[in-house]
Amino acid sequence: CKKVMKKSIFLLLLIIVLSVFLRFFYLERIPNGLYSDEAAFGYNAYSLLKTGKDEFGFSYPLVLKSFGDFKAAFYSYYLIPFVWILDLSVISIRTGTAMLGIGTVILVYLLIKELSKSNRIALISSLLLAVSPFALQFNRMVHENNLVVFLITAGTYLFIVSLRSRKLLILSLICFAASLYTYYDAKIFIPLMLVFLIIYYRDKFLNDKKKLFINCFIFLLLILPLLNLMLSRKDVWTRPQNTVIFSDIGSVLDINQEIGDNRITSPLNPRIFHNKLIKFAEVFISNYLKHFDSDFLYFKGDYIKIYSTVNIGIMYLMELPFFLLGFLYLAKYTKSEKYLLFFWLLMAPIAASLTKFVPSASRTMLLVVPLAVIPSYGIYYCSILFKKFLKNTFILFTVILFTINIAYYLHFYYFITPLRYSREWHYGMKQVIQEVQQVQNRYDSIWFSKKAWGYIYPLFFIKYPPSSYQPQALLSSPDEFGFGWIENFDKYLFGKIPKYFDLNKNILYVVAEGDLPFRTKPLYEINYPDGQLAFQLVDTKTLQRDCYNCSLIYKPEDEDIFGNKLPAR
Secondary structure, eight states, X not given: OHHHHHHHHHHHHHHHHHHHHHHHTTTTTSSSSOOHHHHHHHHHHHHHHHHSBOTTSOBSOSEEOTTTTOEETHHHHHHHHHHHHHOSSHHHXXXXXXXXXHXXXXXXXXXXXXXXXXXXXXXXXXXXXXXXXXXXXXXXXXXXXXXXXXXXXXXXXXXXXXXXXXXXXXXXXXXHHHHHTSOHHHHHHHHHHHHHHHHHTHHHHGGGHHHHHHHHHHHHHHHHHHHHHHHHOSGGGHHHHHHBGGGOHHHHHHHHHHHHHHHHHOSSOGGGTSSHHHHHHHHHHHHHHHTXXXXXXXXXXXXXXXXXXXXXXXXXXXXXXXXXXHHHHHHHHOSHHHHHHHHHHHHXXXXXXXXXXXXXXXXXXXXXXXXXXXXXHHHHHHHHHSOHHHXXXXXXXXHHHHHHHHHHHHHIIIIIHXXXXXXXXXXXXXXXXXXXXXXXXXXXXXXXXXXGTOTHHHHHHHTOOHHHHGGXXXXXXXXXXXXXXXXXXXXXXXXXXXXXXXXXXXXXXXEETTSSSSOOOOSEEEEOTTSOEEEEEEEHHHHHHHOTTTXXXXXXXXXXXXXXXXXXX
16 A cells, blocks of 8 residues: 555656646746736736735735726735745746646645545546646646636635545635635636535535534635625726627627517517527527537637647547546446536536637636546546556557647647747737837837837836836726726837827837838847747937938827827826
8 A cells, every 4th residue: 555655656746747847848938928918917916015006006906907907916916926036027927827737736636536536547637637738828827717726626625625624624715715816707616616515515514504604604704805896896897898798789789680580570579589688598508619619629729829829729639539438437437526527517618608709718727627637537447448468558559649649739839839829929028128128218208109018018027116107007998898008107108109200309119010101220120930020119310311201290199190199298
C-alpha cells in the first residue's frame, strides 16, 4: 500500500511539473501581446496596492468601473501579491493566472480521488487537465474565469470531504461565496450547484439541521455585500444587459415578422406561437447546443480569437472516443460521482447560453473540469478491459496518439496563432510605450490613435502613479456595447487622428495603418509578426516634411475626419 502511495505521489508530482512547464514556458511572450482586459486587471491591482483605490478613485470596490464594463474586482485583489513581489509587468499578472491553473490541476486530482476512490482515475483526470487546450488557453492569460474554476473546484472538493468532516463545510461555503464575487457565470452556476449538493446529499445534512442553518446563515452573510451592490447600483448591470439574449433586437424583429406572416396565412391568434417566451426559449436552446458542437469542441473553438488557438477546439480530437466511453462507464458502473459530473457538465453552459455571443469559451470555462474528468473514466475503462499484453499495447498506443495530438496543438499555439492573431492580442503596444517613454519629454502632447487601444497601456507600461491618475480619470458615456473611453490624462490624448494638423503645436502621434491619408517616413515603426504595419510614431516635424497640405489650421474643438469632436485640452 505504501509502495502504491509513493508511486501515486511521484506521478502526481510529474503531472504538476508538466503543468508548471506548460503554463510558464514563454509566458511573457506567448500570447504575444497584452490584451486590454489583462492590462486593466493588472493596473487596478497596482492602484489598489499603492492607494487602496481603483483607477477611478473608488476605495476597495467590489467592481471595477474599468472600461465601463464593471469587472469584478476580486481578480485584481488576487493579483496584488504578485504585483507587490514582481512589480507591475506582464509576467507578474500572468504568473497569478498560471498558479490558479496549476492549483486547479491539484484540486481535480483530490476531488476525483475523493469521489471515485481511485488513484488511477484521479491521476488521469489531473493529467488531462494539465495538458488541456481549454485550460492552457486561459491559464496563460489574465481572465476572471481562472479564479472561478479554481474556487468552485475547491468548494466542491471541500464540500464532498465535509460529508465525513463537517468542520470543512464552512471552508467550502467560503469558496463558493468568493466565486460569486468573480465572473458572471458563477452567479448562475453556484446557486444551481448548491441546490444540487444539498438535495443530493440531504441525508447527510438533515441529521443536524441546526448546523445546516448556521452554515447557510454564514453563507448569506458572506454574499450580503454582493447582493446589496447588485440591488442598489444599476450601472453594474449595463454590460450584462447589453449581452443577454433578451436585449437582442433581432429576436424582436423576427417575432414581429412572424406575427405579420401569421395574420396573412393563419386564423389563429399569432401570439400563441409567436411571442417572446417561445422565441427566447428557442434562442437559449440553440445557444446551449452550440457549446456541444463538434467545431467548438474539437476543431475551431471560440470565434473570439483571443480565446482560441488556430485549428484547435477546446478538447483534443483524441479525447472524443474516451469521452463517449467515459460517459457510458459513469452511467453504467458508478454511483455518486456520475450525478455530480453530469450535473456539472450540463449546467456549465447555461450562463453562456443566455448571451448573444455563442459558443463562448470564456463563459463556459467551468466545462473544463468535466471535459477533462469524463474522458479519464473512458481511458480507465479501456485499461481494465484489456488483458496484460493488450493493456500495455493500449497504453503505448494511447500515449503515442495523445503525444502527437498535444504536439500538434503546441505547434499551432506557439508558432501559428501568434502570427495570425497578433492584432487581436494588441501586439506592439509594449514596444510603442517603451519608445514613447524615451522621447515624450520632447513633446507638449502625445496623441494616441483610437486604433492604439486606449489609455490603459500608458498607465500599465509606464506604471503611471495611481494617485496622480485618479483625479484625472473621466470615462465617457457608454457606447452601444456598454464601453466607455478615456479621452485624455496628463499630456496623453486618445482619439481618432484629426483630418488637419496644427503644425504650431509640438505633438507626437501614435498612428495605426489607415490613420494617415498620406505616406510619411515615421520616427519609429512597429510591424506585426506577419510583416504588416502595426503602429507608427510621427510628429509635427515629420508632417511638415512629408505632407504639403498638413499646415491647414484646425481648432481643438473641430471635428475629425469621421465627424467626431476632438478631445478638448
